[in-house]
Structures are given as C-alpha cells and as structure tokens.
C-alpha cells in the first residue's frame with residue numbers, strides 16, 4: 472500500500488506521552504510510509520517506552536532544544552541512522568508556572584525568557600541543526616495555538632506562540648532558496664501534558680464546546696498529527712510560512 476510519506480525520512484520532537492500530538496504525528500507518519508527518528512526530553516527512557524506503541528520501531532535520541540551540545544549531535548546521529556532528512560517536526564512548548572494561569576502582569580522576565588527560548592527560538596535552533604541533513608530540500612512543521620488572540624490562562628505562552636509564528640515566517644523567507652518549507656499547524660485544545668500544566672486550561676477548552684463548527688474532541692490529538700503529516704508530504708509543495716488551522720473552525724467564528 473502506498474502512503475503520502477513513502478520514502479520520506481522525518482525527525483520528530485515532542486513524543487512524551489500517548490497524548491502528545493507528536494506521538495500521533497509519528498504514528499500517522501509511519502502508517503504513511505515514513506522512516507521516523509524521535510528526539511526525547513527530559514529523558515530518553517520515557518520516550519522509548521511510548522515509542523514501543525508505534526507501528527514500527529523508531530530510534531530515540533536525547534535532545535534538550537536549549538542545549539547547544541545536544542543540537543550539535545543531531546546531524547551525525549541522524550546521518551548515520553537515516554542518511555539525511557526530508558522533514559522535521561517541532562512539537563515543543565514550555566513556560567514556567569509563573570508565566571501561566573492568570574499571572575501575566577506579574578511574570579518576571581526570566582520566566583518569559585525561558586518560555587521564548589524553549590517554545591519559539593527553538594524552531595530556529597532545531598531547523599538549523601537539521602538543515603545540513605536536508606540536502607534536497609525539506610519540510611519543517613511546528614505546532615501553534617492561535618496567537619492572534621489573547622486567551623484566558625494562556626498568558627506568556629501567547630507571546631511565545633506569536634514569536635513562534637513570526638519565526639516560522641522568517642525561516643520560510645530565508646530557507647526557500649534551499650527548497651526548505653516551514654509551516655505551522657494551529658491546533659485546537661488537546662488534553663496533553665503541556666495543556667494540563669496550564670492552570671485553568673479546561674475553562675479555555677470550553678470555548679470549543681460552544682463555538683466550534685466541527686465537533687471537537689480534546690482527547691484526540693490525531694487530527695493535528697494528520698495536519699502535520701499533510702504538510703510534511705509532497706501535497707503542499709509551494710506552501711511556506713503558512714499556518715493551517717486544525718481547530719474545528721473556531722478561528723473563523725465572529726461570535
């Protein structure tokens with residue numbers, strides 16, 4: 472059976488639990504024919520345990536995306552394992568507790584800086600670490616939560632996502648000549664670890680019960696994963712710097 476990622480080699484960050492968008496991305500990517508390599512944070516053992524639930528085995532490499540030594544190691548390990556890359560998935564987000572949950576006006580810059588480093592600047596760091604591996608071009612895909620709006624509870628993750636969205640556009644601008652595309656999926660709320668760490672995230676998610684044109688299931692990360700796989704495939708060959716919403720349609724609703 473042929474798949475839309477047949478022959479593609481893809482590095483996927485962010486597999487932590489079965490609820491991770493990245494886990495479902497890896498699952499769909501393998502089902503669609505991709506060879507997948509995973510990166511792990513904070514410990515490879517956690518990701519290795521979850522990786523056993525994928526349809527096919529996948530090598531796991533340790534990667535704290537703020538650690539320059541880890542980033543520098545990626546190229547060699549991936550080259551040895553897969554020979555190169557056709558796709559990279561950035562599925563990483565983090566903000567300290569005092570940057571979330573209604574503390575926006577009092578968050579110290581140190582916490583804002585951490586949120587920006589891990590959640591936004593890392594798209595550039597990861598892409599540049601993988602760029603030498605994408606000799607024939609490639610597709611970089613990240614995950615955002617619509618940064619056009621000021622959401623309840625989301626606080627400094629909002630500006631971090633705005634920075635991620637802008638970073639994606641600038642990467643698209645600068646890497647187009649190497650035939651490397653950079654796009655984002657803007658996902659609706661999903662009950663992952665990252666979401667559960669945001670105090671009051673359930674309240675925010677209720678918006679989807681009231682406003683989503685399409686029925687939205689917070690416990691199902693697969694639609695977002697499918698969106699990522701579509702952007703990794705050859706079916707968006709001339710799309711870059713784009714944000715595709717996989718949010719049930721909430722972003723189009725006026726009231």
Ligand SMILES: NC(=O)c1ccc[n+]([C@@H]2O[C@H](COP(=O)([O-])OP(=O)(O)OC[C@H]3O[C@@H](n4cnc5c(N)ncnc54)[C@H](O)[C@@H]3O)[C@@H](O)[C@H]2O)c1
Nearest residue numbers: 485487491492512535536563564614615660661663664665
């Ligand atoms: N859950 C949602 O409602 C939702 C909605 C829209 C977008 N997103 C985004 O999707 C992406 C994946 O999140 P998720 O919901 O699957 O949650 P998750 O908790 O499963 O994934 C977040 C990942 O970030 C990784 N991470 C954190 N700090 C890191 C670091 N220093 N280096 C490397 N990796 C690090 C974690 O290991 C984890 O795998 C994030 O960018 C998140 O903001 C999530």
